Amino acid sequence: QVDLTLDVSGRLAEVPVRPGDSVQEGDVLARLETGPLEQAVAQADLNVRLAQLDLAAAREGPSEAELAAARAAVRDAKVELEVARHAYSATLNSALDSAVRSRKIEFDWYVGYYQGRKAEYEAGHLSQSDHDHAMNAMISAEGRLNEAIERARMEELQAQNRVDQAESALYQAWQRLQLLQSGPLTKTIMQAELEVDRALLAREKARADLEAAVLRAPFDGVVLEVNAAPGDRISAGATLITLMDPTALEARVTVIEEDLPLIEAGQPVELFVDALPDASLRGQVARIIPQSVPGESPRYPVYISLDDGWPAVLAPGMTVDASIVIAERQDVLTLPRALVRARSDGTAQVKVWVAGQVEERTVRVGLRGDLRVEILEGLREGEQVVGE
Secondary structure: EEEEEEEEEEEEEEOOOOOOOOOOOOOOEEEEEOOOHHHHHHHHHHHHHHHHHHHHOOOOOOOOHHHHHHHHHHHHHHHHHHHHHHHHHHHOOOOHHHHHHHHHHHHHHHHHHHHHHHHHOOOOOHHHHHHHHHHHHHHHHHHHHHHHHHHHHHHHHHHHHHHHHHHHHHHHHHHHHHHHHOOHHHHHHHHHHHHHHHHHHHHHHHHHHHOOOEEEEOOOOOEEEOOOOOOOEOOOOEEEEEEOOOOHHHEEEEOOOHHHHHHOOOOEEEEEEOOOEEEEEEEEEEEEOOOOOOOOEEEEEEEEEEOOOOOOOOOOOEEEEEEOOOOOOOHHHHHEEOOOOOOOOEEEEEEEEOEEEEEEEEEEEEEEEEEEEEEOOOOOOOEEEEOO
């Protein structure tokens, strides 16, 4: 099974499937509202066209109208610079300078007046209030002088800024005229080509996003889960649909650590499923995981694939038992496994009925299955073995 996602975000317009539905490869499983994505594609198409037009213009070079406009811009910039310089000169001789001089004369008079009144105050011939009045008058005159100076400085600064801006504008206009007169530039053409490439990439992404707004079944299968409904806001990469491929099922069984070295990929397997009690399914070992699963005793996962595919009634999570054939021999002597307790050296002790009495005998064993054990030596066909 596989979790299916959308590569773009948006609002779901439709989800035409439900859990349990069978679908075929290419069937629509979900679809986003495509209005914003279609607008993005249209805008990307327009951007490509505009970039291509700019590239064509860059390759052709400037037109006569562009050259005429550039020359006119140079003339206008020269005029503006002359006006700005004249205004700056006028500012230096403006009425504000006269105001500064007038306020300076006023301030100097109040300084002299205050010094005289101060001397009288220190000699004891002037009251405190008259002294303070003279000092406040001097301070007020100083404030009026500073205000006049600040206004004059601001006017001069504004005039200088105008001159600087006019000089910069003239330089830029002159540079543009020279650029146009030099004809098509390799740098300009390369920049225009890069803009076309960017626009094409953006359009390709916009189209891909529009196409990605539709989620289709990647294979024939059965829908297991649907995690959203029409109207829901979906984030890119969020699981929307879980789809199962019934033909790709595997059986997962575990083996004990003693049997793990005997298991190899490709060995035949017979499977028994509770859902099909009368059926015997055949498959083979597909993969072996050499890492034990949590539990009281070590057990190792083994994955089994079916030779002829899985019956449609089977589903993930069903129980299964498996017999893995590690080796197979025909026409050999065997005993029921319950009668043979094999030792680590490959031998076992059994009881044989001989001449009306029990005889203890050591036998050598070979292959051991779930039900029977191969006897290599120590017994002959037809001899009777006594059970516990």
